[in-house]
Amino acid sequence: MNEHEILLEVRGLKVSFHTPRGIVQAVGDASFQVRRGEVTGIVGESGSGKSVSAYAILGLLAGNGKAEAGSAVFRGRDLLPLGEKELRRIRGSEISMIFQDPMTALDPAFTIGKFLTEVLRSHDRTVSRREAWRRSIQMLTAMGIRTPEDVMRCYPEALSGGMCQRVMIAAALLCGPQLLIADEPTTALDVTIQEEILSLLLQLKEKQGMSILFITHDFGVVARLCDRVAVMYGGYIMESGSVEQIFHSAVHPYTQALLRAVPRLEDDGDEPMEALAGDPVDLIHPPQGCVFAPRCPQCSEECLLKRPLTADLGDGHTAACHFVREGGGIHV
Amino acid sequence: MSELLRVEELIKHFPAKKRGGLSVRAVNDVSFTVNEGETLGLVGESGCGKSTLGRSVLRLVEPDSGRIFYRGTDLMKMRDLRKVREKLQIIFQNPSGSLDPRMLVRDIISEGPRIHHRNVSRQELQELTGRLMREVGLSAEYAECYPSELSGGQQQRVSIARALALDPEFIVCDEVVSALDLSYQSQIINLLEALQTERGLSYLFISHDLAVVRHISRRIAVMYAGRFVEVAEAGELVKHAFHPYTRLLLRSIPIPDPQCGRRGTAAISAGSVGIGQAPQTGCAFADRCKWARASCREEEPPLREIAPGHFAACGLV
Numbered sequence: 001m002n003e004h005e006i007l008l009e010v011r012g013l014k015v016s017f018h019t020p021r022g023i024v025q026a027v028g029d030a031s032f033q034v035r036r037g038e039v040t041g042i043v044g045e046s047g048s049g050k051s052v053s054a055y056a057i058l059g060l061l062a063g064n065g066k067a068e069a070g071s072a073v074f075r076g077r078d079l080l081p082l083g084e085k086e087l088r089r090i091r092g093s094e095i096s097m098i099f100q101d102p103m104t105a106l107d108p109a110f111t112i113g114k115f116l117t118e119v120l121r122s123h124d125r126t127v128s129r130r131e132a133w134r135r136s137i138q139m140l141t142a143m144g145i146r147t148p149e150d151v152m153r154c155y156p157e158a159l160s161g162g163m164c165q166r167v168m169i170a171a172a173l174l175c176g177p178q179l180l181i182a183d184e185p186t187t188a189l190d191v192t193i194q195e196e197i198l199s200l201l202l203q204l205k206e207k208q209g210m211s212i213l214f215i216t217h218d219f220g221v222v223a224r225l226c227d228r229v230a231v232m233y234g235g236y237i238m239e240s241g242s243v244e245q246i247f248h249s250a251v252h253p254y255t256q257a258l259l260r261a262v263p264r265l266e267d268d269g270d271e272p273m274e275a276l277a278g279d280p281v282d283l284i285h286p287p288q289g290c291v292f293a294p295r296c297p298q299c300s301e302e303c304l305l306k307r308p309l310t311a312d313l314g315d316g317h318t319a320a321c322h323f324v325r326e327g328g329g330i331h332v
Numbered sequence: 333m334s335e336l337l338r339v340e341e342l343i344k345h346f347p348a349k350k351r352g353g354l355s356v357r358a359v360n361d362v363s364f365t366v367n368e369g370e371t372l373g374l375v376g377e378s379g380c381g382k383s384t385l386g387r388s389v390l391r392l393v394e395p396d397s398g399r400i401f402y403r404g405t406d407l408m409k410m411r412d413l414r415k416v417r418e419k420l421q422i423i424f425q426n427p428s429g430s431l432d433p434r435m436l437v438r439d440i441i442s443e444g445p446r447i448h449h450r451n452v453s454r455q456e457l458q459e460l461t462g463r464l465m466r467e468v469g470l471s472a473e474y475a476e477c478y479p480s481e482l483s484g485g486q487q488q489r490v491s492i493a494r495a496l497a498l499d500p501e502f503i504v505c506d507e508v509v510s511a512l513d514l515s516y517q518s519q520i521i522n523l524l525e526a527l528q529t530e531r532g533l534s535y536l537f538i539s540h541d542l543a544v545v546r547h548i549s550r551r552i553a554v555m556y557a558g559r560f561v562e563v564a565e566a567g568e569l570v571k572h573a574f575h576p577y578t579r580l581l582l583r584s585i586p587i588p589d590p591q592c593g594r595r596g597t598a599a600i601s602a603g604s605v606g607i608g609q610a611p612q613t614g615c616a617f618a619d620r621c622k623w624a625r626a627s628c629r630e631e632e633p634p635l636r637e638i639a640p641g642h643f644a645a646c647g648l649v
Contacts, residue, residue, distance in 0.1 A: 045513035046484075161378075190377035190540065195584035217514065220586030243590040261518045262588045263543035265570055272522045273547060276515035279483050 007179055007211050008034040008057070008095075013070035015049070015056050015235075022284040026052040026065070028235035028291070031310070033228075034179060037209040039201075041226035041243075043216055047280050049235040050215045054181050056080070058095060059087040074179070093123050096172035100184040102164035106156040112167050113152035116140075116174065123175045139170040144200060162193035169200065173210075180204075181213045186221065198224050219262045223247060228316070231255045234281035234291035237310070241317035252319045254292045290322065298323060336534050337366040337389070337502055342398030344381075344388050358384040359395070360558035366502065369528065371535040373549030373566065375542050375581070381558040382538045386504040389536065390420050402502070418448055421495040425507035427487035431479040437490050438475040441465070444497040464493040468523060485516030492523065502534045509544060521548055542585060546570055551641075554578045557616035560635055564642040574644040576621045615647055623648060 015027040027049040034040045042050040056067045057079055072079045074095065079087070091097075099105045107115065116139070117132035127135075133152070140148035143166040156164055165185060172180055182201070186194035202225060204210040214225060222229055223243065230240040231254065239252035250256050260274035267273075278295035287293060293303040302322050310320045344359040358381040366372045376382045387393040389400055391407060400407040402416055410416070424430040431440055441464055442457045452460075465472060468489040479487055488508060495503055505524065509517040525548060527533060539545050545552055545566075552569045554562040554577065562575040573579045614629035615621070621628070628647040635645040 045515060191542075191584040191586075192377065192580055195586070198586070218586070219514075219588040223588050223590045224586040226590075247588070247590050258514055259588070261514050263517070263541065263547055264588065265543045265546055265582070265585060267543070267547050268567055269547040269549070272525065273518035275518040275522055277519075279485070280513075280515075 005036045006033050007036045007075065008213065009071075009073045010053065010057065011071050011073075013053055013056060013072065014068045015052050015061065015065060016068055017062070017065045019064065019284075024283045025286055026235055026283060027056070028286065030070070030230075030232065030235070030237050032230040032237060032240060034211050034213050035228075036178075036211055037205065038227040039205055039212040039214055039225050041214045041216060041222045041229045042232055043219065043222050043229055044232035045217060045280065047234070047283065048232040050232045051183050053232075054097070054183055054213060054215055058091055058097060058181070059084065060097075092119070092172075092177070093175040094177055095179045095181060096175070096177040097181040097183065098165070098168045098172050098185045101188050102161060102168045102185075103156065103188075105168055106164055108156055110155075111152065112154055112156070112159070116152070116167070116171055119171050120174050135174065136170070139174055140167070142173075143167075143170045144196070160193075161189050162196060165189060165193075165197055166200070169197075173204070179211045179213065181215075183215045184217070185214075187216070187218070194221070201225060219247075219259060231258070234286060235283065236291055236320060237318075238292065238321070239317075239319040241313075242315070245315070245317045249317075251313065251317075251324050252321050253296050253298050253323075257297070290320075334368050335365050336368045336370075336403065338399075338401040339364050339389060340399040340401075342385070342388055342400070343396045344384055344393060345396055357381075357558045359388055362398075362555075362558075362560055364553060364560070364563070366534050366536060368501075368534060369532045370551070371528065371537050371549045373545035373552040374536060374538045374555060375540060375545050375552060376555035377540060380555045382555050383506055385555070386422065386506050386536055386538050390417075390422055390504060392422070414448070418444075418498040419501045420504075421498065421500040421502070422504040422506060423488075423491050423495050423508050426511050427484060427491050428479060431487060431490060431494075433478060433480055435478075436475070437465075437470075437477050437479065437482070440479070440490060441493045441497055444494065448498055460497065461493075464496055467496065467527070468493045469519075483516075484512050485519060488512060488516070488520050489523070492520075492527070496527070496531075499531075500533070502536070504536045504538065506538045507540070508537075510539060510541065517544070524548065542570075542581060554581070559616065559645060560643075561617065561646070562642075562644045563635070564639075568639075568642055572639075572642070574638055574642070574649075575617075575646050576623055576648075577617045580620070615645075 011031045013027055013030040017024040017026055030053050032040060044050040055061050057072045067080050116136035117129060120132040120135060121127050136152065137148045140151055145151055145166055186197050189197065201212060205212060216222060226243050229243055229246045231238045233254050238254045239250060246255060250259060257276045261276055276295060281291050289304045289306050290308050293299045308320045308322045310318050311325045312318050340363045342359055342362045346356040346358055348355050362385060374382050384393055388395045391413060407416065438461045441461045445452055445457060445460060461475065462472060465475065470486060470489050474482060509520050512520060537545060537548055549566050552564065552566050553560050556577050562578045573582055614631060615633055618624040618628040633645045633647040635643045636649050638644050638649055
């Protein structure tokens with residue numbers, strides 16, 4: 001197994017939703033990859049297209065949404081043209097997904113035991129109930145739950161949010177997927193519980209070589225967990241690179257502004273917070289040029305007229321900004 | 333700085349849903365003061381009682397017992413709160429949920445003055461609304477909009493304008509930036525701080541995000557299971573936290589820097605992984621505390637001053 005083998009490669013993804021108000025272009029052009037044994041983070045504000053990109057990969061878009069262009073190659077196969085039947089075989093067993101709110105993702109009418117054994121047996125009918133029960137207990141134990149038998153007999157309402165998310169992760173991992181897509185899995189949790197879930201995910205990565213596509217708006221979480229980061233805004237990837245490149249040598253004005261706006265504990269509050277003026281992109285009428293241009297402090301005429309190409313800055317660092325190419329990057 | 337609001341021994345318990353169940357002790361003997369022009373930050377995890385406390389202080393949730401002095405008058409003894417309501421306002425977390433979807437922005441902002449000052453003319457109301465919208469940074473064109481036509485950040489500005497309409501002295505800010513994106517979050521914090529300087533407002537700023545609370549507050553109170561477990565000046569609390577819960581909270585906040593973000597995988601703390609409720613006797617944090625002794629499970633530690641202006645409720649003091 002190749003260490004840095006690319007497990008998932010998304011290229012030129014474009015997703016639109018047809019709504020009564022017009023066509024919403026949720027993702028204009030997104031390219032990113034997840035390597036084996038690594039965590040790739042997609043970070044962005046609401047409406048940036050980060051979740052939609054992930055949903056599109058697994059064919060989970062709402063009925064009015066469509067992946068109109070691009071490819072999502074997972075282990076040599078493009079997932080976007082696949083039909084529902086083929087996708088069902090991949091979902092859960094090869095690629096699993098966990099969601100923001102574990103409480104609503106669990107069916108309140110099923111005990112955890114019923115839910116977990118069902119997950120296993122619906123993917124593989126040859127697994128006996130007893131075997132499914134045993135493997136579920138094993139998986140809950142691996143999630144750091146000390147009383148798995150008790151949890152198996154509980155209904156979701158009896159469990160805390162952190163416990164529910166552990167159950168969801170257990171369910172996602174039961175069939176041994178190669179890729180876990182996590183859509184803001186800790187946003188609804190308290191920080192102390194968030195830290196527990198993050199260290200659990202880190203353990204899974206380090207011990208089992210799990211690959212994770214992690215969607216979040218929180219730069220603190222990105223720093224803690226991710227190896228590579230793609231920063232999204234208005235449906236486009238603004239900048240991507242290793243976590244060190246993004247945090248310590250970001251070149252895109254949007255990334256820089258966002259990082260300055262992150263509230264920090266050591267900030268004593270004497271100065272006003274760094275704010276990003278303006279409002280997010282109108283996805284029905286996206287700007288002609290760079291989507292960030294209307295809010296960008298460096299905006300030039302070219303930025304308003306022409307969409308910037310993604311420049312390769314070397315070592316896997318890319319940025320889509322008209323000011324960046326002067327850094328000597330090669331056009332892709 | 334003179335004292336604006338003093339809360340003493342406030343208690344609010346919610347009765348158990350099932351017979352024989354335990355009542356929820358949302359606010360359990362909480363006392364604090366807020367001075368004129370000061371921000372008191374209130375942090376704690378979900379379900380710790382911070383929102384119930386914020387609402388109890390305004391008697392939007394009726395406390396079981398306790399005293400709430402606003403400029404020396406005990407609100408708990410008042411029959412008609414209407415006169416003080418003008419001066420004590422609240423802003424909620426979710427702006428889209430707390431603004432009436434069928435009212436225009438201008439009507440939302442002017443509703444308070446319409447109710448409290450019956451003899452105000454329409455023109456005066458219009459002028460007031462215009463002035464408030466300018467003050468919170470909303471362009472005049474939004475006056476004729478419905479809340480759903482505004483972005484989250486703009487909606488929160490409407491909530492702030494509505495709270496300011498009656499010229500209050502004290503505002504409870506209940507998770508006002510939690511639902512907002514990063515870029516809006518700092519805009520709204522800066523706006524609240526500017527308004528405080530101009531109008532001499534006092535805030536009770538409730539949030540689960542210690543970094544945000546640290547930025548805006550002079551003093552911070554940390555709440556756990558219905559009680560204040562630590563109160564100190566903001567910088568002191570962050571640098572010299574004493575209570576094990578505050579320290580866990582500080583350690584759990586992910587640092588936005590990959591070099592210090594990787595502090596190794598932390599041991600899973602026991603408390604959240606079992607099923608059960610907070611104990612009813614002794615320190616509520618004892619089950620999650622690695623320093624807990626037998627005595628911690630027997631006696632509930634009171635809030636004690638451990639350094640000038642720094643209070644902690646821990647059996648290890």
